[in-house]
Every structure is written in structure tokens, then in C-alpha cells.
Amino acid sequence: MGIESDLFCSNLVRRFGSNAAVDHVSLDVPAGTFFSILGPSGCGKTTLLRLLAGFDRPDEGDIHIRGARMNDVPPNRRPVNMVFQHLALFPTMSVGDNIGYGLKRQKVPAAERRTRIARVLEQVGLPGMENRNPGELSGGQRQRVALARCLVLEPTLLLLDEPLGALDLKLREQMKIELKHLQKAFGTTFVYITHDQSEAMVMSDQVAVMKDGRFDQVAPPEELYREPATPFVAGFVGDNNRLTGELVAVQDGLAELRLDDGSMVRGRLGQSSPPIGERADLFIRPESLVLGGDALRPDYSALRASVTATLFDGANSRLEADSAGQTLYARLPQDGSAPRLREGAGVQLAWDPMLARVFAPGAV
Numbered sequence: 555m556g557i558e559s560d561l562f563c564s565n566l567v568r569r570f571g572s573n574a575a576v577d578h579v580s581l582d583v584p585a586g587t588f589f590s591i592l593g594p595s596g597c598g599k600t601t602l603l604r605l606l607a608g609f610d611r612p613d614e615g616d617i618h619i620r621g622a623r624m625n626d627v628p629p630n631r632r633p634v635n636m637v638f639q640h641l642a643l644f645p646t647m648s649v650g651d652n653i654g655y656g657l658k659r660q661k662v663p664a665a666e667r668r669t670r671i672a673r674v675l676e677q678v679g680l681p682g683m684e685n686r687n688p689g690e691l692s693g694g695q696r697q698r699v700a701l702a703r704c705l706v707l708e709p710t711l712l713l714l715d716e717p718l719g720a721l722d723l724k725l726r727e728q729m730k731i732e733l734k735h736l737q738k739a740f741g742t743t744f745v746y747i748t749h750d751q752s753e754a755m756v757m758s759d760q761v762a763v764m765k766d767g768r769f770d771q772v773a774p775p776e777e778l779y780r781e782p783a784t785p786f787v788a789g790f791v792g793d794n795n796r797l798t799g800e801l802v803a804v805q806d807g808l809a810e811l812r813l814d815d816g817s818m819v820r821g822r823l824g825q826s827s828p829p830i831g832e833r834a835d836l837f838i839r840p841e842s843l844v845l846g847g848d849a850l851r852p853d854y855s856a857l858r859a860s861v862t863a864t865l866f867d868g869a870n871s872r873l874e875a876d877s878a879g880q881t882l883y884a885r886l887p888q889d890g891s892a893p894r895l896r897e898g899a900g901v902q903l904a905w906d907p908m909l910a911r912v913f914a915p916g917a918v
């Protein structure tokens with residue numbers, strides 16, 4: 555890790571007028587890893603990727619690729635390739651010619667080109683498809699050709715700008731697993747931008763959650779999910795319930811909140827603690843909520859709620875309930891153990907306070 559990493563950036567800033575689209579971003583991506591930048595529309599992902607590719611220049615900060623400073627290096631001289639959402643395969647060229655295009659420009663001899671094209675097609679699971687036309691391929695196959703066209707050039711870094719965005723849901727699910735395997739097989743360093751948290755979580759070694767031009771948190775997917783550093787990350791990564799109340803006490807890292815209907819709930823204090831007496835948000839995941847019964851542990855927090863709907867979605871089935879005007883979702887296991895609950899039925903929703911996070915209110 556450090557300046558010799560495949561990609562190392564320090565304090566990158568890119569302003570448009572008075573607005574900093576990229577606002578002091580630093581990142582360190584070791585060789586052979588899958589790094590995702592995840593954030594909502596307009597947070598600055600594309601602007602950051604354009605700086606890395608060299609299509610745009612930072613106002614401040616440095617970009618290093620394998621130890622070499624890139625700020626003044628034009629895009630075609632950087633050891634970087636880019637895959638776009640709307641891929642631009644040349645429609646009148648065969649798959650083989652599309653893949654060989656960059657090699658030809660590098661003046662790689664024809665025989666070697668043929669060997670490398672055949673090998674990369676095999677690696678992306680399209681052996682022998684050199685002579686097909688892009689129009690004769692499915693959307694997923696075309697995206698694999700676009701990837702092969704970049705990987706055949708053996709870049710240090712592959713930048714991917716929402717490459718699955720144009721595919722339908724089922725294909726996207728399949729391709730995100732394939733991409734993860736391909737990245738590991740090639741060992742190329744991937745920097746992937748997306749607004750889809752599931753894509754980032756499934757594929758990445760590290761995810762940077764971006765908001766308003768800054769990184770809120772950079773961590774492996776599981777850590778982001780279990781230990782969100784900010785209320786934005788808690789609300790953006792995975793499903794979460796949010797309860798708002800007043801912070802009345804803190805003891806041993808556990809915060810106690812009084813909700814507006816007077817109920818008391820508890821959760822672990824996050825990194826940014828509000829002062830006692832101030833408003834605070836408690837986040838608890840749907841799968842951490844249990845439908846309370848006799849076996850409720852005494853240290854659990856619990857709320858009375860009334861069922862507003864059961865939402866069947868196979869393994870992701872959920873219960874929607876209302877507790878004093880706040881909507882909560884709880885996971886409903888589909889192995890027959892979930893009780894049958896009618897709309898309007900009263901339930902008790904309980905949780906282990908260690909699984910809940912409490913933060914000062916922030917934009918979610």
C-alpha cells in the first residue's frame with residue numbers, strides 16, 4: 555500500500571465554478587484488487603473517473619499509477635483502459651477485429667494478435683467467436699467482448715463506468731458474479747463506479763462510499779454493512795430502518811433514545827455522537843429485528859407495532875409495520891417459521907441493542 559500501489563491519489567479536487575464535484579478525495583488501490591466507488595447520482599463518481607483516465611485534470615492533488623505521477627500524462631499514454639455503460643463496439647467489425655483494434659494500433663504483428671485475441675476470448679467464455687458480428691451477440695456477450703477488448707491490452711488499471719447499467723436485471727445479476735471471477739482470473743486492478751450498492755458489495759474487495767464529492771467511508775463490503783461510519787452509509791448500504799428520537803443517556807457505548815411516543819430504545823453509539831438531549835437516529839437492519847414473543851431476552855430493545863403489510867419476495871420477504879408513525883421492515887423467514895400475520899395485527903419488534911447504531915442526524 556502507498557504511492558507504489560497500482561493507483562494512489564492524494565487530495566484530488568475538481569471544481570466546476572464554486573462547486574467541488576470532487577472534494578479532497580484520497581485513495582489507495584493495491585495491485586490485483588477490485589475497488590468500487592459507490593454513490594448516488596451527482597456525487598462526483600464520473601468526474602473522479604475522468605480524472606483517473608486523464609480526460610480531465612484535477613485542480614489540486616496528485617494521481618500516481620504504480621509510482622509514476624500521471625497528472626500531466628495524456629489519456630492514451632496512461633496504462634489505463636476504460637469500459638463504458640454504453641459500449642462502443644464497432645458494429646461493422648467482427649468480434650476479433652474489435653478486440654484486436656488496440657493491438658493493431660500498438661503495431662503488434664498479426665500472428666501475435668490472432669493468438670492474443672483467441673486467448674482472451676477463451677478467458678471471457680466466448681471461445682472461437684472471432685468471426686461473429688457484434689450484432690449477432692446477446693447484450694451480456696457484447697459486454698464481455700468490450701471487456702476483452704480492454705483486457706487484451708493488459709492495462710495496469712481497468713476503469714469501469716457502470717458497465718452493467720444497460721443490461722436487464724437478470725443478466726446484471728449474472729454478470730456481476732462473472733465480472734468478479736474475471737477480475738480474479740486476470741488479476742487486473744479494477745476501479746468500478748456504480749450507484750448500485752448490491753453490485754459494489756458483491757464484487758469488491760474495497761468500497762468507497764461517495765457523497766457530495768467526498769468519501770464518507772472506505773472499507774470492505776462486510777465492514778461497511780456491519781460498521782457504518784456515518785448515518786449516510788448506514789442508510790445507503792443495504793436496507794436499514796431508521797428511528798428518530800431524543801438521546802437521553804449513554805452508558806458503556808450504548809445509547810438510549812426516547813422516541814416521540816415516549817418508547818425507550820437502545821443501540822450502540824456510532825462514531826459521531828450527538829450531545830445528550832439532542833435528536834438522534836437509531837438504525838436497525840430488517841434482519842436484526844425479531845418478532846417478539848415469550849423468549850425475548852431482557853437486554854433486548856422492543857417496540858409495539860401494527861402490521862401494515864406482508865411483502866412476499868421469496869427469501870427477501872418482509873413485514874411492514876407501523877410504530878407510532880414510524881415505518882419498520884422486518885425480514886420474514888420463508889422456512890415456515892414465520893407467523894402468519896394479518897394486516898392490523900399487533901406485533902412486538904425486538905432487537906439486540908449491539909446490532910443497532912445510533913448517530914447524530916445526518917442526510918441519509
Ligand SMILES: Nc1ncnc2c1ncn2[C@@H]1O[C@H](COP(=O)(O)OP(=O)(O)OP(=O)(O)O)[C@@H](O)[C@H]1O
Binds near residue numbers: 570598
Ligand atoms: N462539465 C461540468 N460542468 C459543470 N458541472 C459539472 C460538469 N460535470 C459534472 N458536473 C457537476 O458535478 C457534479 C458531479 O457530477 P458527476 O457526473 O461526476 O456525478 P455522478 O456521481 O457520476 O452522477 P451519475 O451517477 O448521475 O452519473 C454534479 O453536480 C454535476 O452537475
